[in-house]
Amino acid sequence: MASRLQGTSIVLIGMMGCGKTTVGKYLAEALNYRFFDTDAVVESVAHKTIPEIFATDGEPGFRTVETQVLAELSAYTRLVIATGGGIVLARKNWSYLHHSVVVWLDVPVEHLYQRIKGDSNRPLLRSPNPQQTLHDLLEERRSLYAQADVRVVLQGDEPPEWVCDRVVQEIAQILNPVATEQPSAASHAPEFN
Numbered sequence: 001m002a003s004r005l006q007g008t009s010i011v012l013i014g015m016m017g018c019g020k021t022t023v024g025k026y027l028a029e030a031l032n033y034r035f036f037d038t039d040a041v042v043e044s045v046a047h048k049t050i051p052e053i054f055a056t057d058g059e060p061g062f063r064t065v066e067t068q069v070l071a072e073l074s075a076y077t078r079l080v081i082a083t084g085g086g087i088v089l090a091r092k093n094w095s096y097l098h099h100s101v102v103v104w105l106d107v108p109v110e111h112l113y114q115r116i117k118g119d120s121n122r123p124l125l126r127s128p129n130p131q132q133t134l135h136d137l138l139e140e141r142r143s144l145y146a147q148a149d150v151r152v153v154l155q156g157d158e159p160p161e162w163v164c165d166r167v168v169q170e171i172a173q174i175l176n177p178v179a180t181e182q183p184s185a186a187s188h189a190p191e192f193n
């Protein structure tokens with residue numbers, strides 16, 4: 001599988017809590033790629049946590065650094081990049097995202113909420129009704145996430161290792177569709193290169 005990817009980086013998109021950071025680490029290990037999380041890089045560049053950046057510079061300040069970080073990471077191959085859920089919002093970001101295979105982890109809102117309720121590291125969820133906020137954000141962003149190359153629809157109860165395997169299979173399918181369709185067709189399939 002890794003050889004068929006020809007070094008193309010993989011970028012994970014999706015809502016807060018869908019598992020980009022968690023699954024991304026498994027994926028990087030499985031493919032022997034390096035792992036980066038745009039949120040972690042933003043924090044190290046800014047020398048502040050994400051809640052501190054939102055508090056001092058607002059969401060626009062955070063988004064500016066997020067775009068700079070994505071631009072830099074997109075220049076490299078053989079990376080797995082876990083993004084923040086809002087990376088899809090800026091049109092400019094898509095020119096960078098498309099350097100990689102873009103994978104949307106699509107998890108139902110109820111599971112997102114169960115996973116991240118009470119987590120103080122996500123400033124956008126500091127609202128009177130965080131589950132409703134998650135729902136509203138997903139509706140605002142759904143058509144943007146849908147621009148991914150691969151949509152992995154999940155029920156939300158699958159373990160991260162399973163999600164990782166599923167992502168690998170789905171990427172193989174789009175990069176080498178004939179080879180992954182039927183065992184009998186595989187012998188006639190052109191290798192991806």
Ligand SMILES: Nc1ncnc2c1ncn2[C@@H]1O[C@H](COP(=O)(O)OP(=O)(O)O)[C@@H](O)[C@H]1O
Pocket residue numbers: 014015016017018019020021022023082115116156157158159160163
């Ligand atoms: N497949 C999964 N099943 C159960 N819990 C998960 C799964 N993936 C992630 N989590 C948990 O959900 C929370 C959010 O995961 P995270 O990877 O930080 O999501 P994201 O980076 O997309 O916001 C973490 O506590 C993580 O351990």
Ligand SMILES: O=C(O)C1=C[C@@H](OP(=O)(O)O)[C@@H](O)[C@H](O)C1
Pocket residue numbers: 014015016017020021039050083084085086087121122123124
């Ligand atoms: O959805 C968003 O706009 C955000 C998602 C967060 O990352 P995760 O998706 O990893 O939680 C982080 O970038 C920031 O709090 C904003």
Ligand SMILES: [Mg+2]
Pocket residue numbers: 020021022037039082083084
């Ligand atoms: Mg994350």
